[in-house]
Amino acid sequence: MSAPDVLISIHQASSTAMGKSILENLNFEIRRGETWAIISPSGEEQTGFLQTLRGKTILRKGQISFPFAQKYLGKMNELGVAHSPQDLISHVSQEYQFRNKSNLQNFYFQQRFNSSEVDEALSVREYLASNSSNQDGFWTLEKVSKLLNLESLLNQSILKLSNGETRRLALALGLLRQPLIFLMDQPTTGLDVQSRMNFGVFLEEITTAGVHVILTCSPEEIPSGVTHVGKLSKDGLEAFKIQEFNKLEQEGINFPFDQDELISLSKAEVNDSVQVIRLLNVNIKYGDKQILKDLSWEVNSGEQWQIKGKNGSGKSTLISLLIGENPQAYANDIWLFGRKRGSGESIWDIKRPTGFVAPELARFFPTNQTCRKVILSGLFDTMGLFKKVTSEQENLADRWIRLFALQSVSNVPIQRLAADQQRWTLLARALIKRPKLLILDEASQGLDDRQRGVFKETIDAICRETDLTLIYVSHYDSDVPEMVDRVLDLG
Known part of the structure; x- marks a missing residue:
């Protein structure tokens, strides 16, 4: 040319x-x-x-x-x-x-x-x-x-x-x-x-x-x-x-974290007899658009599930029901941790046992919320840290920051972090309270191959060694942790 x-x-x-x-x-x-x-x-x-x-x-x-x-x-x-x-x-x-x-x-x-x-x-x-x-x-x-x-x-x-x-x-x-x-x-x-x-x-x-x-x-x-x-x-x-x-050889993945520390920080007390999720004939509509129709689904303690389905099939809507963000939950037969929605529970009762990560969460924190503050906010289920924390809570945040190699950015606002640093910050925020249920909604989205591999192995390590219940949403089967052995397909 x-x-x-x-x-x-x-x-x-x-x-x-x-x-x-x-x-x-x-x-x-x-x-x-x-x-x-x-x-x-x-x-x-x-x-x-x-x-x-x-x-x-x-x-x-x-x-x-x-x-x-x-x-x-x-x-x-x-x-x-x-x-x-x-x-x-x-x-x-x-x-x-x-x-x-x-x-x-x-x-x-x-x-x-x-x-x-x-x-x-x-x-x-x-x-x-x-x-x-x-x-x-x-x-x-x-x-x-x-x-x-x-x-x-x-x-x-x-x-x-x-x-x-x-x-x-x-x-x-x-x-x-x-x-x-x-x-x-x-x-x-x-x-x-x-x-x-x-x-x-x-x-x-x-x-x-x-x-x-x-x-x-x-x-x-x-x-x-x-x-x-x-x-x-x-x-x-x-x-x-x-x-x-097309024939280039790809780089392998080495797990970079202290696995013993990861498990020590992640273990939670779990009541195996309490069913984590129970949905009976759930219907969600917005105007004339039916999002979920007659959906019944049960998740028991310690199970690992993938939710899959094409764009617009209702995956995000279903997750919103599970994390207490959708007001239509009160018009449906939904049970979380053995308690029916609308039976007098507060929004904080729903959020307390559940950790949640979605990449878009990073955009909704106030601009003054640093990596450290975002991680600490997970203890209170708030979109940012707005109260004084104890020295014990500070030490807990420090352990997560060291584990995920975030020391150099711990005081940097979350919106200024690189994509992988944001994901580890949000994962630490979800896990710092030792949840019984972890929901990951396209949580490794936007990461490169090596980072996605590390993220996947991190979740696998937690699921292998703890009784954590996992809900994993992804369009990419290659991103789904090996421990996931159940699938809910929304079509």
């Missing part, structure tokens, strides 16, 4: 963010007709690579050029309009920051389960329309809705979307910004099996329409349509054509 075919070029670049080195000696080119997947042992490096392309890191040395944008930049110069190559680049991250109708980012975790508050959020149609590019282009709301199977969701509140539906909404929004380059950070994370299979079709559609894609993913999830793979490390990037990459 000739020089005009180069879209973006990086030469000997080293970048930093927040005073921390992100990438060193990076060389990279994407040319017309190429689609790249960037893999790495570290999700932080993958995100840092995309952030460097977006101009969100500090370039200490080297250079980045954007030949694909030269014509656009020249035109904007003539018009005297403020401009940047970033005008032609869309980016989808692993986190979504939605705002309500007052343009305030003040949603809280439980709000999605309270139908009386749905009006605080825009509908999918309103959200896409209000966040689209001012530039005319190929992508319209009708086209992206059809391509990403959002047509049936257009009038639904964004607050009610499942994790996978939210991912598709973010991809649709990226297209509506009319990009020539589309950067995607772990775009298949949170998608069910069928949606992940369909992602290759989506990729082919948009690249055929002239969009060039650079995405990050794990080696096992490189979608069809990718032409090149970049194996990223702090020392640079090794490039392969997809055919060359």
Whole structure:
């Protein structure tokens, strides 16, 4: 290919963010007709690579050029309009920051389960329309809705979307910004099996329409349509054509934690005679939409379950019933730890014996909540620490911080932690009170392969050596701990 075919070029670049080195000696080119997947042992490096392309890191040395944008930049110069190559680049991250109708980012975790508050959020149609590019282009709301199977969701509140539906909404929004380059950070994370299979079709559609894609993913999830793979490390990037990459040997996993300390901290007193969960013909509806229909399910003490099902099948709604966040529980026959919901128990009685981890939880803590405070908040089942703790409780938090190697970030706000540090913080928060039931909802989502393997082995180690009851929600069978031997399939 000739020089005009180069879209973006990086030469000997080293970048930093927040005073921390992100990438060193990076060389990279994407040319017309190429689609790249960037893999790495570290999700932080993958995100840092995309952030460097977006101009969100500090370039200490080297250079980045954007030949694909030269014509656009020249035109904007003539018009005297403020401009940047970033005008032609869309980016989808692993986190979504939605705002309500007052343009305030003040949603809280439980709000999605309270139908009386749905009006605080825009509908999918309103959200896409209000966040689209001012530039005319190929992508319209009708086209992206059809391509990403959002047509049936257009009038639904964004607050009610499942994790996978939210991912598709973010991809649709990226297209509506009319990009020539589309950067995607772990775009298949949170998608069910069928949606992940369909992602290759989506990729082919948009690249055929002239969009060039650079995405990050794990080696096992490189979608069809990718032409090149970049194996990223702090020392640079090794490039392969997809055919060359397919036989690369993958790195093994070494368990990094003190297993004896893990078990010592995790053991709880469990009454084997008390049934943990009992649901009898449970029905949950929002308006005309039936989420759960006549669901009956029993979980006994010490059992390990996987909940599976396609996006929108009701997994998150079911979890909301189990953690006491869904008011429709009172209209159904639901028993938790031998006690019927609505029999005089408080919300704290429900939360006390249950630990819960979901990746989106990190977004809902106040900005002053550090790693240490978040872990300590698990003792009180609050979204943040708001009371004085004892020296014994401080020492307990210290043990968890040392176990999960969080000492260097213990006083850093949780929103500023890397994805893996957030997950270990949230897991420590869930386990610090020694729960009888642990619910993990896509808890390793967004982690790289090595981190997911360590997370899986950590949960396996706890389940092997304690009487913990486990509910594990995941679209990825490879992430499910080996100890899980029961499945509830919601379809």
